[in-house]
Amino acid sequence: MNTPLRIGLAATAALILSALPTWAADFTVETAVLDNGLQVVVVPDHRAPLITQAVYYKAGAADEPAGKGGLAHFLEHMMFQGTTNVPGEDYRNTIARHGGEENAFTAQDMTGYWQTVAVEAMEIVMELEADRMANLRILPEEFESERQVIKEERRSRYESDPRGPFSEHMSAAVFMAHPYRLPVIGWMHEIESHTVQDAIDWYDKYYVPNNAILVIAGDTILAEVLPLAEKYYGVIPRGADVVRSRPQEPPQLAERRVILYDERVREPSFSRSYVTNSRTTRDGLAPALSLLSQILSGSTGRLYQALVVDQGIATSAGAFYSGGTMDQTQFGMWIAPARGADLVAMEAALDVEIARVVADGITQEELDLARNGTLSGLVFSRDSVTRLGRRVGAGLAVGLTIEEIVGWSDEISAVTVADVNAAVATVFNRAHSATGLMLPPPDKE
Amino acid sequence: MGIPMTNAFRFVTTFAIGLIWFGAPAQAADIQRIISPGGIEIWYVQEPSLPIIAVELAFENAGNSSLPEGKQGLANMISTLLDEGAGDLESLAFQRRMDELSISLRSSDNADTFRIRLRTLSDNRDGAFEMLGLALTAPRFDADPVERMRAGILSDLNRRINDPDYLLGVAWLETAYPGHVYGRPPRGTIEIIEGFTQEDLHDFVATRFTKDRLKIGAVGDVDGAEIARLVDAALGGLPATGPVFEVTRVDPIVGPNFQVIRQDIPQSSIIWGTTGIMREDPDYYAGVVMNTVLGGASFISRMWQSVREARGLAYSVGTGITPLGQTSYFTGGVATRNDQVAEAYAIIEGEMQRMAEEGISDQELADAKSYSIGNFALGLDTNSSLARVLVGLQISELGIDYIDKRVGYINAVTKDDVLRVARRIFWGDEEATSGTLRMVTTVVGDPVGFDDKN
Numbered sequence: 045m046n047t048p049l050r051i052g053l054a055a056t057a058a059l060i061l062s063a064l065p066t067w068a069a070d071f072t073v074e075t076a077v078l079d080n081g082l083q084v085v086v087v088p089d090h091r092a093p094l095i096t097q098a099v100y101y102k103a104g105a106a107d108e109p110a111g112k113g114g115l116a117h118f119l120e121h122m123m124f125q126g127t128t129n130v131p132g133e134d135y136r137n138t139i140a141r142h143g144g145e146e147n148a149f150t151a152q153d154m155t156g157y158w159q160t161v162a163v164e165a166m167e168i169v170m171e172l173e174a175d176r177m178a179n180l181r182i183l184p185e186e187f188e189s190e191r192q193v194i195k196e197e198r199r200s201r202y203e204s205d206p207r208g209p210f211s212e213h214m215s216a217a218v219f220m221a222h223p224y225r226l227p228v229i230g231w232m233h234e235i236e237s238h239t240v241q242d243a244i245d246w247y248d249k250y251y252v253p254n255n256a257i258l259v260i261a262g263d264t265i266l267a268e269v270l271p272l273a274e275k276y277y278g279v280i281p282r283g284a285d286v287v288r289s290r291p292q293e294p295p296q297l298a299e300r301r302v303i304l305y306d307e308r309v310r311e312p313s314f315s316r317s318y319v320t321n322s323r324t325t326r327d328g329l330a331p332a333l334s335l336l337s338q339i340l341s342g343s344t345g346r347l348y349q350a351l352v353v354d355q356g357i358a359t360s361a362g363a364f365y366s367g368g369t370m371d372q373t374q375f376g377m378w379i380a381p382a383r384g385a386d387l388v389a390m391e392a393a394l395d396v397e398i399a400r401v402v403a404d405g406i407t408q409e410e411l412d413l414a415r416n417g418t419l420s421g422l423v424f425s426r427d428s429v430t431r432l433g434r435r436v437g438a439g440l441a442v443g444l445t446i447e448e449i450v451g452w453s454d455e456i457s458a459v460t461v462a463d464v465n466a467a468v469a470t471v472f473n474r475a476h477s478a479t480g481l482m483l484p485p486p487d488k489e
Numbered sequence: 490m491g492i493p494m495t496n497a498f499r500f501v502t503t504f505a506i507g508l509i510w511f512g513a514p515a516q517a518a519d520i521q522r523i524i525s526p527g528g529i530e531i532w533y534v535q536e537p538s539l540p541i542i543a544v545e546l547a548f549e550n551a552g553n554s555s556l557p558e559g560k561q562g563l564a565n566m567i568s569t570l571l572d573e574g575a576g577d578l579e580s581l582a583f584q585r586r587m588d589e590l591s592i593s594l595r596s597s598d599n600a601d602t603f604r605i606r607l608r609t610l611s612d613n614r615d616g617a618f619e620m621l622g623l624a625l626t627a628p629r630f631d632a633d634p635v636e637r638m639r640a641g642i643l644s645d646l647n648r649r650i651n652d653p654d655y656l657l658g659v660a661w662l663e664t665a666y667p668g669h670v671y672g673r674p675p676r677g678t679i680e681i682i683e684g685f686t687q688e689d690l691h692d693f694v695a696t697r698f699t700k701d702r703l704k705i706g707a708v709g710d711v712d713g714a715e716i717a718r719l720v721d722a723a724l725g726g727l728p729a730t731g732p733v734f735e736v737t738r739v740d741p742i743v744g745p746n747f748q749v750i751r752q753d754i755p756q757s758s759i760i761w762g763t764t765g766i767m768r769e770d771p772d773y774y775a776g777v778v779m780n781t782v783l784g785g786a787s788f789i790s791r792m793w794q795s796v797r798e799a800r801g802l803a804y805s806v807g808t809g810i811t812p813l814g815q816t817s818y819f820t821g822g823v824a825t826r827n828d829q830v831a832e833a834y835a836i837i838e839g840e841m842q843r844m845a846e847e848g849i850s851d852q853e854l855a856d857a858k859s860y861s862i863g864n865f866a867l868g869l870d871t872n873s874s875l876a877r878v879l880v881g882l883q884i885s886e887l888g889i890d891y892i893d894k895r896v897g898y899i900n901a902v903t904k905d906d907v908l909r910v911a912r913r914i915f916w917g918d919e920e921a922t923s924g925t926l927r928m929v930t931t932v933v934g935d936p937v938g939f940d941d942k943n
């Protein structure tokens with residue numbers, strides 16, 4: 045039987061800057077699990093008569109077998125080529141006739157498919173998406189044609205600009221063993237190597253209802269969605285249990301350095317990434333690091349104020365933290381050097397800022413501002429119910445619970461100065477870091 | 490309607506279909522037109538379900554086309570400086586105030602307009618509009634932040650010198666509009682940016698942020714009287730009028746014209762284009778339907794089918810019509826491996842010829858109409874996007890009831906209309922029964938066997 049669970053989060057946030065209504069950051073999610081294991085989630089919003097359906101599979105590039113880089117993404121492309129019931133062209137035409145938009149994405153931890161349509165077309169897109177969960181048909185000639193498309197995609201996105209190889213080499217240095225070191229799209233020679241059977245095996249293993257999450261965001265409620273979910277998705281048999289087991293990082297004991305020289309580089313780039321924990325570790329580090337990245341970022345943040353405003357050695361600088369990964373993640377910093385800046389001095393200036401926050405910690409005022417900004421950002425994010433749905437789907441796909449996803453605002457509200465300072469002490473370990481420089485060839489400097 | 494010029498080229502690298510926003514949602518938002526006590530017209534929708542307000546402002550005749558030769562990029566530089574200090578608040582104090590109030594104030598420029606986007610929690614609306622007013626009426630342009638922003642722009646421009654997509658867009662416009670403001674690089678050049686003075690900055694604001702140029706759309710948790718009060722308080726101090734900067738009516742040059750910019754990269758990017766259809770032209774909707782079938786609705790278009798699906802020649806391919814204030818262009822874009830450029834471009838030309846020779850089928854007409862009508866509603870899903878549409882409706886003078894009427898305009902298009910408009914675009918003559926494609930075509934990359942066509 046279904047087990048509908050209704051979660052509406054009340055305001056439990058600690059008091060922060062008085063102007064902000066913290067309750068406003070919360071949103072309502074309804075969920076149920078079908079007998080075959082498919083989790084169904086509805087995020088209601090009745091402002092516009094639209095819905096976005098998205099199906100997330102708990103299978104991404106980091107789940108690929110060694111040497112099969114890009115297979116998850118290749119299969120994503122094949123999902124648009126038709127099923128035993130519906131040719132690919134009919135799928136696209138049906139959605140287009142309703143004025144809908146649709147696409148898909150592959151990431152390290154998940155693969156997602158979505159359609160946005162008028163609410164009247166909800167049943168149609170549910171039928172189509174359920175069909176390709178169960179009945180994909182991969183024809184060899186289409187597989188070969190799509191291989192060429194993917195190679196063009198790789199050329200467009202990663203080979204036409206030196207930033208492509210730079211980011212690929214950085215990832216490979218940041219992670220020593222975890223497959224996050226490899227590009228989602230795959231290396232060109234591995235794209236070349238995939239076979240139809242590889243794709244079928246991948247599909248059979250991962251594309252099963254008990255390894256998927258159906259999210260419908262928009263002008264509907266669970267009571268309307270559930271009968272349709274039962275009708276179209278509920279008939280798909282449960283598959284074998286999926287165990288996601290990826291190579292994990294060994295202790296990192298030495299910092300790494302990546303220097304890419306490329307004729308096309310006219311302005312050098314600098315970045316540094318530290319390997320650290322994500323939200324799934326559940327050790328309180330994630331909300332603290334998220335706020336720390338805010339304190340360092342933005343035009344009022346520490347890095348910009350120090351490197352751009354005070355010292356004039358950079359044109360921009362900031363930090364980022366992506367806590368939504370299934371395994372370990374990166375806390376990163378980047379700098380765009382000012383013209384003619386001494387890069388050694390610039391890096392030293394960054395290290396001075398890091399040493400300063402490690403030694404002295406952050407201030408209450410910095411924390412209040414960052415927290416206020418994050419919570420307001422969560423309120424503004426409710427303007428797009430499609431994005432809210434994506435947040436829920438992506439969170440579930442990496443193993444967070446709905447309570448954790450919706451309760452992020454509470455975690456943020458609860459962070460103290462001491463929490464951030466403890467996170468600072470943990471994260472800034474050079475032995476866990478890689479530093480990257482993208483430069484013109486030495487003789488052109 | 491003012492589409493930023495760079496958008497026309499975005500389909501080179503993404504799937505995104507240019508938003509066709511003139512259509513009807515099933516339940517059109519209740520759009521109100523208010524004249525504030527201070528005489529400022531505001532289009533707004535009250536949306537109480539979220540505690541936020543989204544405001545979109547546009548100043549017409551204040552984009553790049555309003556700038557004289559040698560001042561291109563000034564509007565872009567202004568857009569980087571509007572949160573860098575105003576009134577008594579220097580840069581850091583201004584930005585800290587914005588942080589404290591969680592205000593987002595973003596500006597951008599395009600060919601014909603200067604845009605400002607304000608987003609605030611409704612509880613902070615007084616502070617937010619106060620900051621908006623300060624930014625537009627009393628910007629400081631202190632030397633330090635001006636030099637910081639200048640350095641950032643110069644570094645960005647220098648980086649783009651080797652960016653194939655940037656080069657492609659700039660080169661196509663330059664070739665298509667020689668000697669006209671629409672042909673000049675929208676972000677200026679290094680030499681131009683280096684030359685901007687404090688006087689240039691202040692002059693831009695004084696002459697272009699004027700009430701007669703202003704269009705406002707607002708959506709959010711606020712009522713009409715309140716939004717009118719806020720707008721008056723923030724913008725009542727703007728000058729009533731400013732000088733008119735004449736932009737001459739122009740069409741792209743008539744092709745065929747081929748240009749290859751050699752770069753040692755594995756893939757070539759291509760833009761081709763010619764005269765499009767002006768927004769006020771009676772055949773505009775026929776142009777929309779024709780473009781939808783040809784390359785506008787990317788996943789289902791003929792070009793997508795023949796270039797990507799049938800032959801795997803490209804990751805994306807698409808076309809669009811971009812009407813500006815004094816011109817309109819039809820353009821398409823694709824990126825493919827250097828040794829496939831000739832093959833891909835021959836297919837693309839073949840699709841344009843076929844469109845001009847045969848037009849579209851009954852089924853394609855019906856599908857394109859239902860796509861175009863249904864797709865419109867998708868652009869009204871957030872307060873911010875609705876506010877943008879409210880400004881677009883005013884700029885294009887489409888009327889407050891346009892959203893309801895738009896379905897009829899699309900449905901009235903016939904196959905003959907589509908054929909006529911295709912011949913006009915591709916051959917330059919809607920009466921002709923045969924013709925030569927008159928495309929201006931620019932390639933960046935190292936295409937094999939392609940420059941021979943010159």
